[in-house]
Amino acid sequence: MAETEAGLVRRVRDLAPAQRGNGRSLHRPLLLLWAVGQAAAGQPRQQPWTQIRDSVTPLLARYAGGQGSQAALYPFWALRNNGLWEVEGGEDFSLTSGGRRPTKATLDEANPMAGLPKDDHELLTQDWALTARIAGSLLLRFFPDVMEEVAHAVGLQKLLAGGIDVALRPRVGELYKDRTTIAAAYGGNKVGGITPLEDGLLSVFSDDKGPYDDSRVPGTDWIAYTGDGLSGNQELIKGNKSMAAYQAERRALRYWHKPHGGDFTFETWAVVVQCRKRWGVGADGNRRQEYVWILAPVASPLSETWTEEVKAALGADDLTVHDDLDLEPSEAGPDDAPGAPTPMDRYRKLSAAARRTAAQRTKRSKLTTVERFLRSAPAREAVILRSDGRCENPECLGHPTERTDKGAPLLEVDHVTQLSDGGDDTPESMIALCPNCHALKTRGSNRRELSRKLLRRARELDQAFSRGEGQH
Ligand SMILES: [Zn+2]
Numbered sequence: 001m002a003e004t005e006a007g008l009v010r011r012v013r014d015l016a017p018a019q020r021g022n023g024r025s026l027h028r029p030l031l032l033l034w035a036v037g038q039a040a041a042g043q044p045r046q047q048p049w050t051q052i053r054d055s056v057t058p059l060l061a062r063y064a065g066g067q068g069s070q071a072a073l074y075p076f077w078a079l080r081n082n083g084l085w086e087v088e089g090g091e092d093f094s095l096t097s098g099g100r101r102p103t104k105a106t107l108d109e110a111n112p113m114a115g116l117p118k119d120d121h122e123l124l125t126q127d128w129a130l131t132a133r134i135a136g137s138l139l140l141r142f143f144p145d146v147m148e149e150v151a152h153a154v155g156l157q158k159l160l161a162g163g164i165d166v167a168l169r170p171r172v173g174e175l176y177k178d179r180t181t182i183a184a185a186y187g188g189n190k191v192g193g194i195t196p197l198e199d200g201l202l203s204v205f206s207d208d209k210g211p212y213d214d215s216r217v218p219g220t221d222w223i224a225y226t227g228d229g230l231s232g233n234q235e236l237i238k239g240n241k242s243m244a245a246y247q248a249e250r251r252a253l254r255y256w257h258k259p260h261g262g263d264f265t266f267e268t269w270a271v272v273v274q275c276r277k278r279w280g281v282g283a284d285g286n287r288r289q290e291y292v293w294i295l296a297p298v299a300s301p302l303s304e305t306w307t308e309e310v311k312a313a314l315g316a317d318d319l320t321v322h323d324d325l326d327l328e329p330s331e332a333g334p335d336d337a338p339g340a341p342t343p344m345d346r347y348r349k350l351s352a353a354a355r356r357t358a359a360q361r362t363k364r365s366k367l368t369t370v371e372r373f374l375r376s377a378p379a380r381e382a383v384i385l386r387s388d389g390r391c392e393n394p395e396c397l398g399h400p401t402e403r404t405d406k407g408a409p410l411l412e413v414d415h416v417t418q419l420s421d422g423g424d425d426t427p428e429s430m431i432a433l434c435p436n437c438h439a440l441k442t443r444g445s446n447r448r449e450l451s452r453k454l455l456r457r458a459r460e461l462d463q464a465f466s467r468g469e470g471q472h
Pocket of ligand 1: 391392393396397398399400433434435436437438
């Protein structure tokens with residue numbers, strides 16, 4: 001990217017209006033969009049204050065809550081501070097409001113020419129793709145509910161006729177070797193899991209080799225995404241704060257995913273439909289509280305393309321944090337430490353937590369499935385504990401003790417009876433299987449007979465463990 005272009009993109013990205021009591025102040029983004037619209041329409045780069053004032057005052061009143069004849073004064077003067085606006089002779093005006101800006105009377109009398117800086121204007125009139133990209137990202141960042149309307153009002157509807165989402169870069173499906181190449185192409189931070197690209201729109205990155213298993217919730221296309229912060233209790237700061245803001249504003253973010261040995265792909269746009277809090281294990285190996293953001297994929301960042309299911313989930317979300325912290329973790333620590341709980345104690349505790357969740361369950365919806373999956377973590381942990389890292393099929397001929405790179409057992413915890421057939425996610429109806437036995441159980445021709453055997457085995461193991469007769 002040429003330096004002039006990079007500079008313009010950066011200054012637009014850094015346009016971060018102050019937070020006001022009732023939301024963000026949108027005066028500057030709106031004036032900038034108006035100016036971009038003027039460039040796209042072939043209007044002169046600079047126009048007199050009075051003409052600009054009369055054009056933007058009604059827009060500010062309608063889309064930025066800027067009432068009265070003074071409204072245009074603020075962005076007209078303040079956008080200069082972002083390096084995106086010039087006022088001829090501006091340095092000679094006497095300022096009021098503690099030296100912050102001239103009065104309206106001063107401007108009315110001098111009627112200075114003003115507009116975009118020359119280099120920026122030249123770029124915008126020569127590179128329509130760039131202009132559309134900048135306009136699209138501004139609309140999405142600041143006017144998500146009235147994008148089309150604002151585009152029309154500032155004369156950008158023709159430029160964006162192909163679709164605001166289509167104007168944006170990167171596009172869904174683009175893939176890159178790693179975070180460095182993404183940053184080279186689209187800016188942004190190279191390491192953060194939750195971070196905006198250079199266009200100011202939030203991206204979340206999920207790496208299968210990373211510290212978390214951010215994954216599709218089985219049986220759904222929704223994603224349970226672990227929040228920002230590697231060790232210690234996660235807080236509502238940095239990436240998590242950005243996620244909460246997107247959740248509150250019902251805005252779409254970009255979801256990137258890197259499978260084992262694959263490339264980083266901008267997989268889909270997604271919206272945050274729920275925030276949860278649970279126990280997890282930090283990078284330092286210690287238990288900590290972490291956020292889980294439930295992401296629902298959407299076809300585009302434009303809300304009119306979202307499915308009824310997603311809209312219903314957004315409508316049902318009152319922004320409360322759903323608390324899974326009642327599911328107590330098993331205590332970490334060496335098993336032989338004095339007073340340390342035995343595996344049997346931990347098993348009983350995890351089982352009890354799993355049964356509490358199973359008892360509470362009533363509704364049926366995708367959110368329920370997600371909640372159920374997340375809240376079945378203690379049950380899965382209990383089963384892994386019970387398995388002692390070995391496939392629990394007594395007739396296993398596969399690789400019962402195989403491990404992953406991270407040293408975790410390569411076991412899949414499975415419901416012996418399908419959830420849809422009334423199976424519960426409590427340890428007595430779940431079993432840890434090696435990949436081979438798991439395939440036999442789901443796809444083998446003897447799967448029904450095997451399922452019966454496995455269910456019997458799971459119950460035996462559960463009873464033995466609950467009585468304290470496990471094999472540890
Ligand atoms: Zn096996």
